[in-house]
Amino acid sequence: MVPTLNGRIQTRIFLLAVVGGLITLIIVPFLPGSAPLGDKYRDGFLVLASVAVLGVFWELLYHLLMQWRWEKDWPTLFGLIEGIPEGALIWILLSVGAIPGIVGHVSGAAFLIQFILVWLGVWLVANGPMRVPFIRWRFQGGRLV
C-alpha cells in the first residue's frame, strides 16, 4: 500500500485498534509486573492509545518526508523502523509521567514486549492480510472510509 496522508492516519488508527487491541488483550496477563490485572490492562491500553494519538503527528512528519521521494511511496522497511523513534518517545513520556491515567509503574521489559509485539503485528497485517477483507484499501492510499 502506498499511502496518502488520510490513508496513513485511518490505517494506523484501525490497525492499532483491531490488531493492537487484540494483541494487548492477549499478552497483558503475561507481561512482567506485580500490579493487579485490571491495572495492567488499563496501562497496556493507555500505552496503545498513546501510540495511536501521537502517531497522528508522526504521520504528518512521514508524509512530509515522503514528498522528497519521486515515487511518493513509503518503502516497507520504513514502516518497520518508524517504530524505533515512536517507541522511544512513548517510553520517555512514560518515564516522566506524561501519559495521563497510568496507574502504577510500567516496567521497561513490559513496555518493550508489548510495543514490539503490537508494532510487528500491525506492520505484518498492513503488508499483506489487510488486502484480503479490504480489496479497495490499497488502491485508495490506505483509506478505509
Place this chain on the structure above:
Amino acid sequence: MATDGSADRPHEEAPTIVARSPVQQAGGSGNGGGGGDLTEELLTSEWWTDAMVAAAGIPLVDVPFVTVGGGMGSFVTVDYLRVAGVPIDRMRVLSDIDFPWQTYEYLTRVSQIPRPERIRSDSASRPDNLWGFPSYAVAEAARNKTLAPLWQVLVEPIWADYYTPRAGMVFEGLERESKRISYSDMLVKGQVRMVRRRQGGGYFTILTPPDAKPARRVAYRSQFVHLAVGYPGLKFLPELQAFRTENQDFYHVVSAYEDHEHVYDRLRVKPGVVLIRGGGIVSSRVLQRLMDDRAKYHLSTDIVHLFRTYISSSHGPNQWMRRKGGNGFAYQGFNYPKSVWGGQLKAKMRRLEGEQRATEYKLMGGTNTPWRRSWQRQMNQGRGEGWYRVMAGTVEEMKVRDDGMVISMVKTGQGPAEIAADFVIDCTGLEADVSEHRVLADLLEHSGAGRNPVGRLDVERTFELRGAGSTPGVIYASGAGTLGGYFPGVDTFLGLQIAAQEITDDLARRGFCRKIGPGRSVQQWLRWATNRQP
C-alpha cells in the same frame, strides 16, 4: 473455433442463440434471409435495431456481458466478476487468442524476457489473485524454501533492487486461475469487427468466427460491453519504416517487439556492431541480452546506444518532483511512480481535467527504465572496456553500405555523425494511434466515443466509455487504449485490476453483480487459496 460454451452450440443448430439476458429477446432474429453479413444499412447506421440485424440474417447471441480482447485486460475483468458472483453463462470473452497471456507472453519473450527471467512488476501485482496476497515474493519464498525474496521486499528499493516475479511464475499462476474460474467456458474465438449501440438499450458486438457457417457473422446482443483490446499496434520511427520499406530489409533493422533471435545467433558466429535505439525497459533488456551473450560466449560485440533524449542526471521541475537519471537513462522502478497505483498521485490525477491532466502525464511519464545493480555493473564494464558507447541525437536517414553495414546519419548536439552497424534494434516502442484499431476506430466514428487529453479513449473514473452509453447499457474500456484518463497506470497488471474493480463496483451499482464487501472477499479469498471455483 470456440470452446464448449453454450453460446457456440447454435452455430451448428439454429441461427438464433438465446442465453440468459436482461435484454428483451427479439423474435425471429437471424431469420431475415440476408446472407449473414454486414449490410450497407448496418455499416452506415449508428444505432441498430433488432430488425436490422435480423434482416441481414446475422444470428444473435444474447448474453448480458461481453468482453472484447481476451488478453490480460479481459481476464482480470472476468476474474473480478466471477469473484463478485457472476456465473459463466452471463459472460462471454470474444477473442482471437487461445489463452489470456498468449500475446503478453509472446511480447515478453521476444523482448528478451523468457519464462525464467523477471518481468518489471511489483510483488503484490498479481493478475491471478485480485487480493495480491500472498504476494509473488511470499509465494516464491514458500515454493523455493528460501528467505531471499522476503528479504528483498523488506529492504527494496533502497538496499536492494525491487523484487520482481519471474515471467514463468506469473504464467503458471494465470493458468491455475484461468482453470479455477472456467475461463475457457466463456471464451468464444473469432475476430471482433465492431460494437454498435442498440435502439432500446445495450449493444451489438459483431464477431467473425473462424469457420462461420451458414452466416459469416454473429451478433452478440448484450447490455454491457467491455473493451480491452490492448495496444492498437506498434509504430516504427519514420526513418526506420522508410528504410525497411525501401530496402525490404527486415534482417538488419528489427523491432525489439518482433522475433529477432537471428541477431543474437549471427553475433555468436561473427563479431559485429549493434545499434540500440531507445532508452526504456526494452532497450535495457536487449542490452542485457547482448552483454550476457558477450560474457557467456566470449564475443566481441560492440554496442552503440542512441538516445533521442539523453538524461544526464536527476531531473524534474522542483525538489519535490525529481526523478533519478544518468548515462542517458531516466530511472524509475516501474513504468510510473509507485503512488499512481494507490497513493497520492492516484488521488491527484483523479481530480485533474484536460490540459492539467495532460501536463501531469508528461511530468511523470516519459521513457524510463529501472536502475538495477546487475545492469549498472555490466554497462560500467562496457564503458570501461570501450565496447559500449552512448550517443545522443536523432537519426535523419539510414542506408546500406556496399559491405552490408547499415549507416545511420545522426544529428547530434556536436554536429552530424555516422554510425555503422551490422544490426539496428529499435526499442523505442512507439504506439500507434487508437484509430489504427478497427474496433476502436469504429467506436470513435459511429458510437459517440471520444478522445481524452492525450488522444486515447476517453473514459470516466468508472472506466465507462464516455459518450457511448446506450441506456441501460454501458461500454467499459480498460488497458492501453485508455491511457490519459483519471488513472494513469492503465497498461499494467495492477492498473488492469484497479480498472476491473471500478468496473465491478459500477456493475454492482447497476445490479449486474454483488458488490464485494469484506465478508465475501474473505470467503472468496479462501476459495482462491484452496483452488475451488468462485
